[in-house]
Amino acid sequence: MYATNRGWERTWTGAADPTVLIDAAGADLYEPAAMSEPHASSEALFTASEQQQFDKGIAELLSHYPPDRKSAAMLPALRLLQTLKGWLPPEGMKQVAQKLHTTVEKAYEVATFYVMFHTSPPGKYTIDVCTNLSCALRGAEGLLSYLEEKLGLRAGTKNERYFLRETECLASCGTAPCFQVNEDHHENLTKAKVDQILEKLA
Amino acid sequence: MSVLTEKVMMRDWARAGQNTLSVYKQHGGYAQAKKALELSPPQIIDEVKKSQLRGRGGAGFPTGLKWSFVPSIDKNPKPRYLAINADESEPGTAKDRFILENDPHLLLEGIAIACYALNAHTCYIYSRGEFKYPSSVLDKAIADAYADGIFGKKLLGKDFELNVYQVRGAGAYICGEETALLESLEGKKGWPRLKPPFPAVVGLFGCPTVVNNVETIAALPRIFEKGAQWFSDLGLGKSGGTRLVTLSGTVNQPGTYEVAMNTTMKELIFEKEYGNGLPEGRSVKAVIPGGSSAPVLTADELDVKLEFDAFKPLQSMAGSGGIIVMDDTTCMVRCLWRVARFYAEESCGQCTPCREGQPWMTRLLRKIEEGRGTEEDLETLTNVAQAIAPWPPIGLGNTICALGDAGALPVQSFVQKFKKDFLDHISLKRCPYGDKPWGALGEFR
Numbered sequence: 028m029y030a031t032n033r034g035w036e037r038t039w040t041g042a043a044d045p046t047v048l049i050d051a052a053g054a055d056l057y058e059p060a061a062m063s064e065p066h067a068s069s070e071a072l073f074t075a076s077e078q079q080q081f082d083k084g085i086a087e088l089l090s091h092y093p094p095d096r097k098s099a100a101m102l103p104a105l106r107l108l109q110t111l112k113g114w115l116p117p118e119g120m121k122q123v124a125q126k127l128h129t130t131v132e133k134a135y136e137v138a139t140f141y142v143m144f145h146t147s148p149p150g151k152y153t154i155d156v157c158t159n160l161s162c163a164l165r166g167a168e169g170l171l172s173y174l175e176e177k178l179g180l181r182a183g184t185k186n187e188r189y190f191l192r193e194t195e196c197l198a199s200c201g202t203a204p205c206f207q208v209n210e211d212h213h214e215n216l217t218k219a220k221v222d223q224i225l226e227k228l229a
Numbered sequence: 230m231s232v233l234t235e236k237v238m239m240r241d242w243a244r245a246g247q248n249t250l251s252v253y254k255q256h257g258g259y260a261q262a263k264k265a266l267e268l269s270p271p272q273i274i275d276e277v278k279k280s281q282l283r284g285r286g287g288a289g290f291p292t293g294l295k296w297s298f299v300p301s302i303d304k305n306p307k308p309r310y311l312a313i314n315a316d317e318s319e320p321g322t323a324k325d326r327f328i329l330e331n332d333p334h335l336l337l338e339g340i341a342i343a344c345y346a347l348n349a350h351t352c353y354i355y356s357r358g359e360f361k362y363p364s365s366v367l368d369k370a371i372a373d374a375y376a377d378g379i380f381g382k383k384l385l386g387k388d389f390e391l392n393v394y395q396v397r398g399a400g401a402y403i404c405g406e407e408t409a410l411l412e413s414l415e416g417k418k419g420w421p422r423l424k425p426p427f428p429a430v431v432g433l434f435g436c437p438t439v440v441n442n443v444e445t446i447a448a449l450p451r452i453f454e455k456g457a458q459w460f461s462d463l464g465l466g467k468s469g470g471t472r473l474v475t476l477s478g479t480v481n482q483p484g485t486y487e488v489a490m491n492t493t494m495k496e497l498i499f500e501k502e503y504g505n506g507l508p509e510g511r512s513v514k515a516v517i518p519g520g521s522s523a524p525v526l527t528a529d530e531l532d533v534k535l536e537f538d539a540f541k542p543l544q545s546m547a548g549s550g551g552i553i554v555m556d557d558t559t560c561m562v563r564c565l566w567r568v569a570r571f572y573a574e575e576s577c578g579q580c581t582p583c584r585e586g587q588p589w590m591t592r593l594l595r596k597i598e599e600g601r602g603t604e605e606d607l608e609t610l611t612n613v614a615q616a617i618a619p620w621p622p623i624g625l626g627n628t629i630c631a632l633g634d635a636g637a638l639p640v641q642s643f644v645q646k647f648k649k650d651f652l653d654h655i656s657l658k659r660c661p662y663g664d665k666p667w668g669a670l671g672e673f674r
């Protein structure tokens with residue numbers, strides 16, 4: 028989406044410093060995400076078994092579309108790549124583009140539009156916290172600051188282990204608040220439940 | 230009193246194993262599709278028209294009528310497609326997800342009926358990228374339906390090929406908009422298309438395509454089980470059937486409920502079977518009736534029935550059934566800021582009023598919420614919103630898709646109906662609710 032990853036419109040997490048990410052004039056602190064370093068070309072992207080899974084997976088996906096519409100498989104193909112590698116490395120993007128008879132630029136155009144695609148490696152655990160209205164009315168801002176404190180990480184930033192970010196409504200509005208850890212969904216969250224979930228992460 | 234006595238859509242959700250093919254079939258599953266497939270496609274479309282089924286995805290458009298916009302095969306010989314909108318991302322909405330999780334074959338049976346009626350041999354179900362679990366249930370259901378010979382070369386044994394695929398999104402609200410959904414299905418970024426032409430004429434891969442919501446299509450087996458007239462009679466006015474709604478925010482029993490079309494908002498919020506009221510001592514301040522894009526209602530407007538047309542006089546909409554309740558200790562500026570930020574984030578960036586206007590409104594709201602705002606800011610705020618989509622009446626947006634309206638209408642309705650909250654922030658130079666802006670249940674415990 029257009030505005031994704033802008034730093035300015037962050038939810039308040041704690042009343043003490045509500046203005047950190049916005050200056051008085053409401054300036055836009057947008058910084059484009061750094062492009063990832065190209066994969067060292069001497070090293071193969073996939074292991075033999077990954078390559079097999081990738082090739083087989085793409086062939087299956089292509090069979091779902093008209094033969095002259097190979098590039099329609101872009102989203103599922105990128106998802107496949109990300110499932111295998113944890114993110115979308117440039118070498119993989121090239122392979123996807125080749126298989127789908129399109130250009131790497133087109134592949135990046137799609138990959139950067141959708142928030143669930145990672146064009147640089149995320150932490151081991153990506154934690155997406157819904158802070159949208161229904162969740163906010165049930166404590167989502169408190170949940171986010173609780174996580175920030177526990178993980179020692181500001182929302183929107185990452186370290187080796189965690190990538191903590193705010194996300195939009197996850198269809199748990201009636202079972203709020205909620206978050207996803209690497210796409211695993213957890214709802215009706217309480218402090219005790221969050222502690223339990225985090226403890227289980229290896 | 231109109232509490233729904235007999236559930237229609239949620240009827241079987243509690244049954245153990247309902248999301249498996251064997252249990253689904255044991256209880257009469259796929260018999261309705263078989264029955265429908267005895268009819269001719271135009272007869273099916275007539276039944277759907279007669280049932281007064283209306284789209285549950287947001288616009289409430291009559292489903293049979295939408296189907297009849299697909300040109301006849303001699304006028305346009307291209308393949309036809311059915312696209313199921315399972316992108317459910319309108320804030321406040323959580324219903325399609327539960328159909329996928331609890332009763333996926335109900336959707337698949339509906340797809341069999343719809344595809345036969347539309348002469349579509351391919352159906353893509355576009356499901357939200359974040360729906361890991363619902364998607365896994367659906368994948369299994371599709372695989373089982375193929376294995377059982379329901380889908381494939383011979384749809385339910387008939388000489389009609391039907392292939393059904395699930396395609397998962399990747400985190401973009403805009404892909405719920407039907408033409409953005411089609412772009413995404415074509416493997417592109419989700420940029421809505423200019424309309425006309427409408428998808429029924431030029432849709433997926435340039436072919437006639439019908440886009441319908443999950444709940445809409447899942448209602449079809451019920452229509453053919455008990456008849457179009459029965460379904461129509463269940464409803465009210467021009468809205469047939471029952472509805473799934475999601476009740477959230479400051480109520481004692483939030484959740485996803487099935488309601489009759491003549492259930493009122495008040496009943497939904499206060500009846501024991503549903504929301505069971507607000508926490509002790511609190512009263513309703515505001516209710517968003519149809520997902521966060523629907524203009525907000527005040528406590529005086531809660532006698533409205535939950536039927537599609539009933540919201541028109543209030544210049545709001547039934548939308549996606551996401552109903553969000555805010556109590557009398559909730560900060561309207563803070564709530565609106567959160568809604569505005571969503572639309573700013575999710576704007577696809579294609580048209581200027583939406584791309585620039587939504588973030589502008591968000592920044593102004595933040596400024597007001599933080600006590601830095603002036604009355605001029607408030608005026609600018611409503612001017613920007615007016616420029617994106619004038620209101621009232623609803624539906625006058627100046628942008629390519631309705632996301633423009635979706636962001637502008639909440640701003641206008643909140644400011645108009647809760648002006649005092651905004652002016653208090655400006656005169657006090659702080660949020661009157663201090664560090665507790667989210668109402669009675671806003672604390673994380």
Ligand SMILES: Cc1cc2nc3c(=O)[nH]c(=O)nc-3n(C[C@H](O)[C@H](O)[C@H](O)COP(=O)(O)O)c2cc1C
Binds near residue numbers: 295404440442445630
């Ligand atoms: C910005 C935007 C987002 C939308 N999101 C959804 C959605 O998540 N799910 C949905 O079913 N319809 C959504 N819609 C409505 C669809 O465009 C479309 O009207 C609907 O899928 C048609 O199905 P129906 O006639 O069965 O309701 C959205 C519309 C807009 C403008």
Ligand code: SF4
Binds near residue numbers: 576584632
């Ligand atoms: S209104 Fe907004 S979301 Fe819709 S096409 Fe225009 S910029 Fe994109």
Ligand code: FES
Binds near residue numbers: 160199
């Ligand atoms: S608002 Fe958080 S899940 Fe809907």
